[in-house]
Amino acid sequence: VSRDYGSPQLSKKRGGGHHPLPLTEVVEPVDFEEYVSSHAPGVEPGPLRQLMEFPQDDLELLQLDKDCTTLEPPLPEEEDYIIARTTFFFLLPCRYQRYSTTHTPCNSERQRERQRGLVKQTFELDEAAAAERLDDQDDAKRRSVSLDETPRGSWASSIFDLKNSSPDVLLPSVLERTAAEDMDRRNTEARLQGRHSDLLGLYPPPDEDEAVERCSLPEVPKEHCGQRIMVKCLSLKFEIEIEPIFGSLALYDVKEKKKISENFYFDLNSDLMKGLLKPHTPHMAISTLARSAIFSITYPSADIFLVIKLEKVLQQGDIGECCEPYMVMKESDSSKHKEKLEKLRLQAEQSCSRLGRFRMPFAWTAIHLVNIVSSVGGLDRSDPDSDSGTRKKKGFERMSVGDDMCNFATFRPATLTVTNFFKQEGDRLSDEDLYKYLADMRRPSSVLRRLRPVTAQLKIDISPAPDSPHYCLSPELLHVKPYPDLRVRPTKEVLEFPARYVYTPHTTYRNLLYVYPQSLNFSSRQGSVRNIAVKVQFMAGEDPSQALPVIFGKSSCAEFIKEAYSPVIYHNKSPEFYEEMKMKIPANLTDNHHLLFTFYHISCQPKQNTPLETPVGYTWIPLMQHGRLRTGSFSLPVSVEKPPPSYSVLTPDVSLPGMKWVDNHKGVFNVEVTAASSVHTQDPHLDKFFTLVYVLEEYSFPFRLKDVIITEANMEGELKASMAALRGALLDTCVRFLHQLLNKLIQLIVYPPVIAGQIVNLGRAAFEAMALLVNQIHKNLEGNQDQHARNNLLASYIHYCLRLPTAEPAVPPTGMPMQFATLSRATARPSSLHLSRSKSISNSNPDLASTPVSPDEEVQRIIGSKLLHEELALQWVVSTSTVREAALQQAWFFFQLMTKSMAHHLFLTSKVEAARRQRFPDRFVDDIAALVCAISADIASRYHKDVELVERLNSSLAFFLNDLLSLMDRGFVFNLIRSYYKQIANKLHTAQNPSSLNALRMDFTRIVCSHEHYVILNLPCSTLSPPASPSPSTSSTTSQSSAFSSVVQDQGVVTMFELSVPFRQQHFLSGLLLTELSLILDPDGEGVFFLHKKAISAVHSLLCSHDADTRYRDPQVRAHVAQLYLPLIPIVMETLHQLHDFSDSSPARVRHASAHTDDADPDSSNTISQSVAMAIAGSPLPHAKANPFALPTAGRQSSSLSAECSRTLLVCFLWVLKNADAVLLERWVSDLSVLQINRLLDLLHLCVSCFEYKGKKALERINSLTFKKSQDMKARLEEAILGTIGARQEMVRRCRERSPYGSQENVRWRKNVTHWRQNADRVDKTKAEVEQESVVDGNLATEASLIVLDTLEIVVKTVVASELKESVLGGVLRVLLHSMAGNQSALFLQHCFTTQRALVFKFPEMLFEEDTELCADLCLRLLRHCSSSVSSVRSHASASLYLLMRQNFEIGNGHAMKMQVTMSLSSLVGTSQNFNEEHLRRSLKTILTYAEEDLELRDTPFPEQVQDLVFNLHMILTDTVKMKEHQQDPEMLLDLMYRIAKGYQNSPDLRLTWLQNMAGKHSERGNHAEAAHCLVHSAALVAEYLNMLEDCRYLPIGCVTFQNISSNILEESAVSDDVLSPEEEGICAGKYFSESGLVGLLEQAAASFNMAAMYEAINEVYKILLPIHEANRDFKKLATVHGKLQDAFNKVYNQVSRQMFGTYFRVGFYGCQFGDLDEQEFVYKEPSITKLAEISHRLEEFYSARFGVGMVEIIKDSNPVDKNKLDPNKAYLQITYVEPFFDTYELKERITYFDKNYNLRTFMYCTPFTLDGRAHGDLHEQYKRKTILTTSHAFPYIKTRINVLQKEEIILVPMEVAIEDMQKKTQELAFATNQDPADSKMLQMVLQGCVGTTVNQGPLEVAQVFLSDIPDDPKLFRHHNKLRLCFKDFTKRCEDALRKNKALIGPDQKEYHRELERNYYKLKEALGPLINRKIPQLYRTLNSYSRSSLRKVDC
Secondary structure: OHHHOOOHHHHHOOOOOOOOOOOOOOOOOOOHHHHHHHOOOOOOOOHHHHHOOOOOOOEOOEEEEOOOOEOOOOOOOOOOOOOHHHOEEEEOOEHHHHHOOOOOOOOHHHHHHHOOOOOOOOEHHHHHHHHHHHHHHHHOOOOOOOOOOOOOOOHHHHHHHHHHOOOOOOOOOOOOOOOHHHHHHHHHHHHHOOOOOOHHHOOOOOOHHHOOOOOOOOOOOOOOOOEEEEEEEEEEEEOOOOOOEEEEEEEEEOOOOEEOEOOEEEOOOOHHHHHOOOOOOOOOOHHHHOOEEEEEEOOOOOOEEEEEEEEEEOOOOOHHHHHHHHHHOOHHHOOOOHHHHHHHHHHHHHHHHHHOOOEEEEEEEEEEHHHHHOOOOOOOOOOOOOOOOOOOOOOOOOOOOOHHHOOOOOOOOEEEEEEEEEEOOOOOOOHHHHHHHHHHHHOOOOOHHHOOEEEEEEEEEEEEOOOOOOOEEOOOOOEEOOOOOOOOOOEEEOOEOOOOOOOOOOOOOOEEEEEEEEEEOOOOOOOOOOOEEEEEEEEOOOOHHHEOOOEEOOOOOOOEEOEEEOOOEOOOOOOEOOOOEEEEOOOOOOOOOEEEEEEEEEOOOOOOOOOOEEEEEEEEEEOEEOOEEOOEEEEEEOEOOOOOOOOOOOOOOOOOOOOOEHHHHOEEEEEEEEEEEOOOOOOHHHHHHHHHHHHHHHOOOOEEEOOEEEOHHHHHHHHHHHHHHHHHOOHHHHHHOHHHHHHHHHHHHHOOOEEOOEEOOOHHHHHHHHHHHHHHHHHHOOOOEOOOOOEHHHHHHHHHHOOOOOOOOOOOOOOOOOOOOOOOOOOOOOOOOOOOOOOOOOOOOOOOOOOOOOOOHHHHHOOOOOOHHHHHHHHHHHOOHHHHHHHHHOHHHHHHHHHHHHHHHHHHOOHHHOOHHHOOOHHHHHHHHHHHHHHHHHHHHHOOOOHHHHHHHHHHHHHHHHHHHHHOOHHHHHHHHHHHHHHHHHHHHHOOOHHHHHHHHHHHHHHHHOOOOHHHHOOOOOOOOOOOOOOOOHHHHHOOOEOOOOOOOOHHHHHHHOOOHHHHHHOHHHHHHHHHHHHHHOOOOOOOHHHHHHHHHHHHHHHHHHHHOHHHOOHHHHHHHHHOOOOHHHHHHHOHHHOOOOOOOOOOOOOOOOOOHHHOOOOOOOOOOOOHHHHHHOOOOOOOOOOOOOOOOOOHHHHOOOHHHHHHHHHHHHHHHHHOOHHHHHHHHHOOEHHHHHHHHHHHHHHHHHOOOOHHHHHHHOOHHHHHHHHHHHHHHHHHHHOOOOHHHHHHHHHHHHOOOOOOOOHHHHHHHHHHHHHHHOOOOOHHHHHHHHHHHHHHHHHHHHHHHHHHHHHHHHHHOOOOHHHHHHHHHHHHHHHHHOOOEHHHHHHHHHHHHHHHHHOHHHHHHHOHHHHHHHHHHHHHHHOOOOHHHHHHHHHHHHHHHHHHHHHOOHHHHHHHHHHHHHHHHHHOOOOOHHHHHHHHHHHHHHHHHOHHHOOOOHHHHHHHHHHHHHHHHHHHHHHHHOOOOHHHHHHHHHHHHHHOOOOHHHHHHHHHHHHHHHHHHOOHHHHHHHHHHHHHHHHHHHHHHOOOOOOOOOHHHHOOOOHHHHHHOOOOOOOOOOOOOOOOOOOOOOHHHHHHHHHHHHHHHHHOOOHHHHHHHHHHHHHHHHHOOOHHHHHHHHHHHHHHHHHHHHOHHHOOOOEEEEEEEEOHHHHHHOOOEEEEEEOOOOOHHHHHHHHHHHHHHHHOOOOEEEEOOOOOOOHHHOOOOOEEEEEEEEEEOOOHHHHHHOOOOOHHHOOEEEEEEEEEEOOOOOOOOOHHHOEEEEEEEEEEEEEOOOOOEEEEEEEEEEEEOHHHHHHHHHHHHHHHHHHHHHOOOOOHHHHHHHHHHHHOOOOOOOHHHHHHHHHOOOOOOHHHHHHHHHHHHHHHHHHHHHHHHHHHHHHHOOHHHHHHHHHHHHHHHHHHHHHHHHHHOOOHHHHHOHHHHHHHHHHHHHO
16 A cells, blocks of 8 residues: 555655655765855855854864973973974864764763653652552551441442542633633643654653764874882881881783883881991982882782882992891890890991991882782781781692783772891892792792791882872983972883883883893902992983983982992902983984993902902993884993993994903803883884985985995885884884874975985885885784774874974085984974975974965975875876785775864865865866765675675775865765765675675764764755656555545645655755665665664664754754654655554563553453453454554565664654644645555554653563663574674674774773773663653653654644544554553643543544444543643643533533443453542532533533433442552452442443453453353343343343353343333444354353363353354354364363362351451352362461451361350351252252253351360260251352352261161172272272271161160151161161172182171171061051151251
């Protein structure tokens, strides 16, 4: 059908007067620039003006001060040196980018912001839940209230209640009569007040997984920093204090065998001790007094130790001797050692004054950091006795903790007291030895035990470092901000030496050198060389005065010193060292700079004529060589004498003549030099490249580079070779110097150098080098990417650091010193170029102006200068093979370079103001077109081979075009988009799996559409030009039922709502997006689930961004924006049958208990196929009506949408309806055919269900997330299964997509990505969050319903004028009713009721004449809301109900209305669980009040009718109250319902309603027999009235016909005619009072009997049905019925013994607690095989719960109860098992098992007793009481307990008891003997019981007690005789049994049989005389009183 009406698909068939163009082809876009210039905005400046053209300030150039973290800029000292990187970062953003979803996605945080301050909507659902909680608390206090004695509460009391209740507020306008137009206007105004402006702000944000356009801003480049810990040294104490001790800390990684931080030196000596060294350190810089340090750890692991080393002043003796006192002396014994201590102090003083400059190793220890951080095992063994304040841990503890425990960023700060130090061993000082010791600390063995401990107490604090600590010094000793006061003792940042590479570019100046002397071998050196110290100096020349003060001081000394000494190891000729010397080296090093090492022998003892230090050797390292810094490990020869002049340019390896060397010039001194430098790359490839560029810049030919002389001739070749060689450079270094490297390459592209007067074009080589470099970085640093696989380092380079050189470097003036600072002038501005300051952007001088005023002539004039973007485009287009591939791999990088360069160029040349067409030259535009075309072709051809690459390429291209829209001719860019589309479309026809291509195109479209000026790009204000000749549209000619009679439709409007050619041309991007959506949702198309999701998500995301966009707040502007999406409405209408059906009550949808029966699952109750209540009220249930969505389901499965997609699509649909111009919508609706309007209504119906509020409870229960995720997984799986994209890569890709950082490693890179994903995965929500969620959900539900309401009003408005309104109006009302049925907010309901009143007012005949079902439904809904707990809802509902009655009365249809309302209330009451009568009572009072105040109708019968009705309703209500009290007591509840039904004896409709309610309740509890009887009663009732209406011979005559089914049915006989005549209006109006109704009830009854296994009864039911079917010649039904009968009889035949019908108990209630149940007796029918204990337990438990524990007692016997003996405060129950009892004559008819269990009215139980009150006694005193109960109705009945009507007692004297016993025995014997097949075991058991000698109270004893004497009392003669005859019979039966047994037994039982026979003969012998004694009197008077006594015996 849809194909023939104005659906979006139509454009495939007709173009609405335009040349048709199928949706699969892209239209030619409007020439944008042309259009904008020709349609100059005619609008006055106002909100709409901004929709016309991009804002003037769209592009801006920002200068971003680079954050300097220190107070002083980190610059080298030399004045002429400037590093550009310290000045600015440049950004070229578009100002309005924040409006694009690219940078500000609509994610959950942003949504939460927008949702602040929402008004909480009132929902009855939540109110009810809150009330329920209170109720639960009150419940315990409630008592049972007695039922009124009258069958129903007395009228008087009920009316009294009603009159005394107070009404709700009356609505002022209800009684006024106003014109329909005014009413509509008023309603519309009210509806629009206080509406929530952004619908999508209330809906969950778009799925982040689909947000392909999302780009996080790259991080601002900054120096790398790991996890930081702060270590504070608090105190260091030894047992004795005699000399100063110095400490150092450093971190070591045992696994990597690497020192991972520089040293931090601390000094915790007392002032007294420090004083000893005063002469050696006259000045102490504050920076050397630091006691706390911040360490950075990039790669935390469990292998990191903090190593603490202690040194002391050098003194005579080896380490062991000097440590001795510390090991043996204790402070406590100071008195003992007083003299010794004095001596030691004196020695120390002397050492300090003489040797204070030198140190010696003393002790060390280490702390295993992981123990502190993981707080698992407290501390390591280094502190067996920690302080009380710290964590204690004794002894060793082995720990192997995985790296995951090592989070050094957050842990509990710890204060440690380290007490175990180890003495340093002179021959074990190297790092190698240290690593062995540390490894041993983790896995203790014997190595450490050999070390001698030194007792000391070092207290340190370890904690995570604060984010920005105060008073901090950088590793260069610069003051880090914040540093409020320079006089405060600082904390030092310790430089990290990361264990593995850290890929971070340098952004600040750093130039540090570290020197590590390692070992020296002087064993072959002659002379006194034993105490050796190494002095290190940094020399600028060879003169001793040229030693530079660049060595950092350690602790308590000067900040910088000129020389540093290594510690001395006493008497060791080949010492090892662990010293670290740190230097701050100049930026410009020359060939003369070198390190000088001097070796001294120190004489520790003062001797005559012996100097303190004697030089014993020299060596050096020249620092620069061929322009490179020399670092690494050196093994140097040592010269004995001072080196000769100009030694420094050579290395010591060169044999200088006449020099004397230690050990024959062998390398005897090992030293390592490392640099941490942002100036020296320390990589040969990079160094060479930078040096060559430098040579070019300075134009300093010829230049010697290692063994090559660079001249003008070979310069070009060398440079190209060095660029090609860059790929050999170490990646780590390339990254560290990335910015400089790229800047240089760009400079070479933009300014081809002039060599020897020739321009040398290096563009291609530089482009290649750049492509390869970028690729290498991408490949190796996968962990550092955003979700588009863009490397963050490169992205942040382009974003912040890319500086387009604006002037060519010129030849430097001659005479400048030759410096080889590799980078010193890297980007510095040549001073010779004197450009006029005002016009140029300086990239190094912040003082220069930032925006040029006019095109810069000087810039223009520079010859050969090229533009980067033009050159890049050109190089890219002409590139081939590997280079092209490399560029494609990282296309985004070159695209971004180009756009940045283009924007920069526009600024520099002031072309920003120019028209877009004039901005760029044609050849560049052609290059761009060629490039885009080529790349589109790549995407189309390679999509299945290189999935990852194509995906990257696709998004990069889309971002590029998105950027170009801000820079170039937009029409041109649109055409580029079109060319991309065409390339993909061509491929789609032949593709193997088109869905992956589709997905790519979808992503592309989404990215392009994420432009911040997307709305303007779509020309929202353009009016679609109607076609030249207005031809009548096909839809209006083909549809005979067009809702409007006009033949020619409003062509303009139609094109606006369709994806017509004009629409797609004018709104180009929006057209593309909606076309994609339409094609993907096309049910015949290949719409794979994940594509649905993509397309819908794209639209949703855009609408979200419009909603959040401050530019579109104005409703007028919004309407224009919505115009871009109008075709969405028909698109969604098309997909109606694909949408998820939210109206079904599948388990997935949790409904609140209050949900009406009509919302419940229709099949849950087995008796009544539709919900009970509605069936009765005869109203159209949602289910009764054919499901509107049940379109042919064939093929539906493939393309139906998931719930999540459907919901999102519907919310977008509602957005368009909400924001579109109402007038437009009206014009459009008026053009729709009835069919389409109905489809629109169905869609609105679905929207109501979809957004229904679920309530707080549900929110607490479900977590939306889990549902959503599973949907996602479905999508992912489907993609894989359908092979849309090679399954494996697809999964890989999805994983990557989820974790934005590929392989999870290095998560730390991605802080900025992770933060916006985390919130999605938190599952447990706090209470406040759930609260807020329910507020949002409530607002969404309200807003969605209000939009539906607005749309319904529009439909009503347009339909008024047409003829075919009825069908449509019914639909409108159905949607309204449906919305009333759900959980709605009070706010919505008020508007809903006003709309409903207006509708009924305008079209009363619709309700009251055509469709009574709608009327009934409406009554039910209104009544339900009349019982709402929210007063405003009640007010409106009562007003609506009153007006409904009034209108009905005015039409003259009052009775029907009365009936409808009463029935509705009955069904509401009977089925609703939580229903509040108090609230309904107020509503009824309100209705009465309206009637009293309605002046116009005061004198008519109307007020009286209302009063009648209200009183009647009130009665029903009163019953309901009672029902509610007994909600938990099923028997009581059904009694009540029964009583209510009885009360309606004279209104058949209502009686039927209640019978149905009862049937429903029974079915719920599984009482199928009772349910069946309720249905049979209903059928009989209907039959009675049908019989009164017409005489029809095949119909039952009335109840009489049903007698065979049950004797109870006669009570349904009709009340006499004078009370009620069925012809009266409104009586028997329900749909069941018809032949088909009767058939339905009987069918259901049969079904219930079947479930109850009462197959015999089915036959009786069908006996009534068959004549009806026969009369109707309905053979199909007859066949079915007979089939069912056959089944039933088969079951009877097969299951005789297995049928189980029920067990019966007598229950007596005693005690005033029971109210009117007191002293009542009932027979209860329980399920078969119920044990007495079970029912006792159930009732006791139930009543205990009601009356309180201990208040209920079960009377254990079944004797008559004496009320006076009971405790009046307690409740007593007496429960007895009873059996059905039949008189002898009855048994003749009751033959089968069924007969004996059906139609039962009499029951019996026996109670044994003796005369003295005991229950049991001897045979002669044992009496028995038989009680026979008769019930008021026969079982089964319509309830499961029936009152006992009469009780008859029969008492048996002992002899009668004996007779009964003997008869029973004899029967058993007879049965066992005649059993077929015979059962010998059974037979023998019975025999044994009869003839066994040992049987106590056996037959013999009975005979001896009763038969030995003739009784004295003549009354007993007859009994005596009877007993005698019984024994005769008994002996005969015994004989028969023995005979039978003999025949059955085998030889093994012969003996046993003989024994039985012997016993039998003994018995017979004993009985003989007793049996044969007759009573002579009996035989004399036989004739006189034989009759009378026989009866007595029978009973």
